Amino acid sequence: MRTIGVLTSGGDAPGMNAAIRAVVRTAIENNMHVLGVNNGFEGLMMGDVVEMNLRSVSNIINRGGTILHSARSEGFKTEAGQKKAADMCKALGIEGLIVIGGDGSFRGAQALAKQGIVCVGIPGTIDNDIACTDNTIGFDTAINTVMEMVDKVRDTTESHSRCSVIEVMGRGAGYIALYSGIATGATIILVPEVSYDFDKDVVDVMKRTVATGKRHFVVILAEGCGDAEKMAKKIEEQTGIETRATILGHVQRGGSPTVRDRVLASRMGNYATRILRYDNKSCVVAEKAGTIVDYPIDIALEMKKELDIDMYRMAHEISI
Numbered sequence: 145m146r147t148i149g150v151l152t153s154g155g156d157a158p159g160m161n162a163a164i165r166a167v168v169r170t171a172i173e174n175n176m177h178v179l180g181v182n183n184g185f186e187g188l189m190m191g192d193v194v195e196m197n198l199r200s201v202s203n204i205i206n207r208g209g210t211i212l213h214s215a216r217s218e219g220f221k222t223e224a225g226q227k228k229a230a231d232m233c234k235a236l237g238i239e240g241l242i243v244i245g246g247d248g249s250f251r252g253a254q255a256l257a258k259q260g261i262v263c264v265g266i267p268g269t270i271d272n273d274i275a276c277t278d279n280t281i282g283f284d285t286a287i288n289t290v291m292e293m294v295d296k297v298r299d300t301t302e303s304h305s306r307c308s309v310i311e312v313m314g315r316g317a318g319y320i321a322l323y324s325g326i327a328t329g330a331t332i333i334l335v336p337e338v339s340y341d342f343d344k345d346v347v348d349v350m351k352r353t354v355a356t357g358k359r360h361f362v363v364i365l366a367e368g369c370g371d372a373e374k375m376a377k378k379i380e381e382q383t384g385i386e387t388r389a390t391i392l393g394h395v396q397r398g399g400s401p402t403v404r405d406r407v408l409a410s411r412m413g414n415y416a417t418r419i420l421r422y423d424n425k426s427c428v429v430a431e432k433a434g435t436i437v438d439y440p441i442d443i444a445l446e447m448k449k450e451l452d453i454d455m456y457r458m459a460h461e462i463s464i
Contacts, residue, residue: 145262145420149238150196151181151188152210153249156397157268157282159405160210163244165201166413172198174421179238184245185252186217188229193236205406208285208398214245220252230259240420242413244268244281247445250428254441257426264416265428265441268409270397273317275447276439277430281412283319284404286396290324297390298328298362307350307361307387309376313396314366318451320396325364326459332361333459336368337451346375347382353464354385361385411436 150167152160164180171178179193180200187193194200204211219225233241233256240262243253246269253263267274270286290312301308310330314320318335325333332349334340350361363379365372376389401409412429415436419425428444430437439447 145176145239145424147177147179147237148240148242148417148420149179149181149188149193149233149236150212150242151184151244152212152214152268153184153243153245153252154214154216155246155269156209156214157270157280158208158285158397158399158401159281159409160244160268161204161207162401162406162409163266163268163281163413164210164212165205166410167242167417168196168201169198170414170417171421174418176417176421179236180212183213183215184217184249185220185229186215187213188232189217189220189225191232191236206400208400226255226259230256230261233261240264240424242266242416242420246271246274246280250441250445253426254445257441262420262424263426263441264419264438265444266412266416267428267430270320271314271317272319273449274430275449276428276444278433279408279431281405281409282397282401285399285401286313286320287323287327288402289396289399290320290392291327293392293395294324294328294330294362294364298360301362301388302360304386305359307363307376307379307383307385309363309365309372309379309387309389311365311367311372311389311391313392315368318366318368321364321366322451322456322459326455328362328364329463330362330364331358331463332363333456333463334363334365334369335451335456336366338453338456340369342378346379349464350379350383350385356464
C-alpha cells in the first residue's frame with residue numbers, strides 16, 4: 145500500500161492523538177502517504193481529508209481529544225452511506241483505512257471491508273469494553289482522572305461525615321467504576337454486570353460499616369446502574385446519613401493521556417500501519433498479556449468480555 149487514511153470515530157479518548165501520531169510517522173518512514181479524515185465516517189463520506197506529514201503530528205502526543213475530531217453519522221449506518229464512503233476512498237486513492245474507536249467504529253470498518261476497503265481497527269475508548277483487548281486507549285487516563293476527582297470529593301465528605309454517591313461513566317461496562325473504586329477505597333461499588341439489592345448491598349453494608357466506627361462513605365456508581373441523585377436521596381432517607389451526589393460526566397474523557405496510554409497508543413498505531421503496509425488485511429489490533437496482536441474484524445466483534453468477578457469480590461471484601 146502507498147496511500148492510507150486514518151480517522152477517529154465515536155467518543156473521544158485520551159491517547160487518540162498519540163495513535164494518530166504513530167500512524168502518520170510510521171507510514172512516512174515506510175514510504176506511504178497519509179490522509180487524515182476529519183469528523184469520522186461522516187467526514188469520509190464528504191471527502192473531508194487533509195494530507196498529513198511529519199509536522200502535522202508534532203506536539204500532539206500529550207494532548208487529549210482528537211485533532212481529527214469525531215462525529216456520529218446516521219448516514220453512514222445505511223448501505224448507501226457505506227457505499228458512498230467506500231467510493232470516496234477509491235476516488236481519493238485510499239487503499240487502506242485505520243479506524244480508531246470502539247465497537248461501533250469497528251462495525252463501520254467491517255462494513256467498509258465488505259465494500260472492498262482494507263480496514264484496521266485500533267481500540268480507543270475510555271470504557272475498556274472492547275472484548276479482544278486487555279486494555280483500550282484512554283482507559284488508564286480515565287480511571288486516573290476519576291481517582292483524582294474522588295480523592296478531592298472525599299476531603300469534604302470526610303470533613304462533614306457524609307456519604308458521597310459518585311456517578312462515573314459506564315452505561316454497559318463497569319471497568320471505570322471497579323478500578324477507580326478499588327483505587328479510592330470506595331465503600332460500595334455498583335457495576336452494570338452485577339445485579340444488586342439496594343437494601344442489602346447498599347443500606348445494610350453502610351449500617352454494618354457505621355457499627356465499626358466509620359463516619360464517611362464513598363459509593364461509586366456506574367451510570368448504567370441508576371441515577372446518582374435518586375440513590376443519594378434514598379440513602380439519606382434510610383440511613384439518616386447526609387448524602388450528596390456528584391456526577392463526574394465528560395471530565396472523564398479529557399486531559400493529557402497517561403504514560404500507559406501514550407505508550408499503548410504508539411504501539412498500536414505503529415502495528416496497525418505496518419499491517420497495511422506489509423500484510424494488507426482487515427483486522428482489529430489488540431493488547432494481550434502485554435503483546436500487540438491482531439484479530440480478524442468479524443472475530444473481534446463476536447468476542448465477549450466479562451468483568452473480573454473475583455476482583456469485584458475482593459473490592460468489597462477490603463472496603464469495610
